[in-house]
Amino acid sequence: MPYPDSPFVETFKSQLVTCLSDEKSDTTISNAEYERTLRWLCSSPRITSYRINTLKSNTEEILQALKKHVSEVLGESLIKIDIHPSISDVIVIHNNDINEKLLERHDKQIVVDVDCAAALLRGAHVYAPGVMAMMSGTQINDEVSVFADASRKCKKGLQKLYKDENKIFIGNGVVKMKRHELFGENLNPSGIAIEITETISGCPPLGDHFLPPGSALLQNLPSILCVHALNPQPNENIIDMCASPGNKTTHIAELMQNKGVLIAIDKTSKRVTQLKKRCDEFGAKAYIFEADSSKILSLDSVDCSRQNSIKDGPPFLPETFDKVLLDAPCSVLGKRPQLVNRLSEKMIKSYVPLQRKLFETAVTLLKTHGTLVYSTCTITLAENEGMVAWALRTFKCLELVRPSLCLGGQDG
Numbered sequence: 001m002p003y004p005d006s007p008f009v010e011t012f013k014s015q016l017v018t019c020l021s022d023e024k025s026d027t028t029i030s031n032a033e034y035e036r037t038l039r040w041l042c043s044s045p046r047i048t049s050y051r052i053n054t055l056k057s058n059t060e061e062i063l064q065a066l067k068k069h070v071s072e073v074l075g076e077s078l079i080k081i082d083i084h085p086s087i088s089d090v091i092v093i094h095n096n097d098i099n100e101k102l103l104e105r106h107d108k109q110i111v112v113d114v115d116c117a118a119a120l121l122r123g124a125h126v127y128a129p130g131v132m133a134m135m136s137g138t139q140i141n142d143e144v145s146v147f148a149d150a151s152r153k154c155k156k157g158l159q160k161l162y163k164d165e166n167k168i169f170i171g172n173g174v175v176k177m178k179r180h181e182l183f184g185e186n187l188n189p190s191g192i193a194i195e196i197t198e199t200i201s202g203c204p205p206l207g208d209h210f211l212p213p214g215s216a217l218l219q220n221l222p223s224i225l226c227v228h229a230l231n232p233q234p235n236e237n238i239i240d241m242c243a244s245p246g247n248k249t250t251h252i253a254e255l256m257q258n259k260g261v262l263i264a265i266d267k268t269s270k271r272v273t274q275l276k277k278r279c280d281e282f283g284a285k286a287y288i289f290e291a292d293s294s295k296i297l298s299l300d301s302v303d304c305s306r307q308n309s310i311k312d313g314p315p316f317l318p319e320t321f322d323k324v325l326l327d328a329p330c331s332v333l334g335k336r337p338q339l340v341n342r343l344s345e346k347m348i349k350s351y352v353p354l355q356r357k358l359f360e361t362a363v364t365l366l367k368t369h370g371t372l373v374y375s376t377c378t379i380t381l382a383e384n385e386g387m388v389a390w391a392l393r394t395f396k397c398l399e400l401v402r403p404s405l406c407l408g409g410q411d412g
């Protein structure tokens, strides 16, 4: 089976993307558009992008390293690797055009979980924890075909052919670990189990292990654009309210040239640990705090008087920051490919109240004439256009402005 037609297990009304959204909106989309959206969600993006960390490296150096890596894994390949025409610190890799039907199918099959499969389609190899089944008799260096367990019915450690009709062919690879290293009680296997050679997405095997640590990050273009829209400058006070794992925090620090005050907040200690690790690796200077960003505001100056500076962390007084990034928790329906999605309509709808609470704090923390960027990685109107419409109705001080750098849509 090629890419599925819809990632959803639950059947939604065709208004998933519209009326789930802003209840007052009369936007509708046709069934054909809705079905196209669902197929788009299941498929992989046609490009892969790396953001270069100019605090530690430069675009030309990473471009050469990427070209060398791709030619080592694929030989002389037709894959196009370029610096992005509008963003000089971004490198874009164009996937090969693949006719999925022409890819060879090997007799020996490997089954992986759907999250692992989605990562393979974006250039990862198969890591040991993602393997669900390996047929007995499979040897090191055997060529195998890899399938995603879309039904989630495959028993971990299955030795026979997995016959489920919903399994999805992902691509081919070479075995690097044996069955007994993957399955067994008290085993906690790690490392590459299958080295991928080709997938239906046409994305070459990538990763960043061949690059100096902290020199570049696999990051999607929309995420990169968020920070360009914020337009961080040296010596500003900036807050990243939902910061972990730090993909945007590190970018903000880079554009501030590590000058000024960058506050980065996340809600749980585990996420804060990830955030600190990423900032350390990227040489990004940020003051990092564990807090609920909907509660970091103090309207009482006495409450803040114990602080010498905002570097001491929350609570903060109103109008403290020149720029605020609110990269809000969301239903994540823009992250592709989504081979299977088990979110219910109720869960998809549940994010808006928290997003509004965070937005309210963001607006209050912003200085007059400051810049607030609100972003999500989802496509529902409720969490995007609906939020913007609500914010403009609610906060008369806000003005909607067009970012200086726009890609896609009518801008090509």
Ligand SMILES: C[S@@+](CC[C@H](N)C(=O)[O-])C[C@H]1O[C@@H](n2cnc3c(N)ncnc32)[C@H](O)[C@@H]1O
Residues within 6 Å of the ligand: 223, 241, 242, 243, 244, 245, 246, 247, 248, 249, 265, 266, 267, 268, 271, 291, 292, 293, 294, 327, 328, 329, 330
């Ligand atoms: C979309 S992710 C942020 C991704 C991040 N900006 C990046 O680019 O790497 C949303 C983050 O918000 C955090 N979060 C959720 N609720 C929060 C809250 N009330 N206060 C602060 N952080 C919160 C989550 O832990 C998660 O790390």
